[in-house]
Amino acid sequence: MSKKNLDQKGRLRNKIISFRMSKEEAELLDRRVLMSGLTKQDFIVNSLLGKEIAVYGNPYVFRSLQDELIRFINLYGTKIDNDADDEMITLALQTA
Secondary structure, eight states: OOOOOBOTTSOBOOOOOOOOOOHHHHHHHHHHHHHHTSOHHHHHHHHHTTOOOOOOOOHHHHHHHHHHHHHHHHHHTOOOOHHHHHHHHHHHHHHO
């Protein structure tokens, strides 16, 4: 018999749940997962169970947030000067 796969907390997760999403919904889910720093499975489980999703800053999360900020700037065409960059970095570090 094969070895049982346990998650990081020692739980056996042997139930498979699947569902369909539109392309737009899948892209939004992927963006939210990237910004959370969690695995997609952990993000979905925490979201469905109504648990708080705490985001802990790391280089991967900061890069995802930077990409979202660039997407926002491209969408609305707002240019941000260098002084504002420092303020946003400080704000991002305080909220992490």
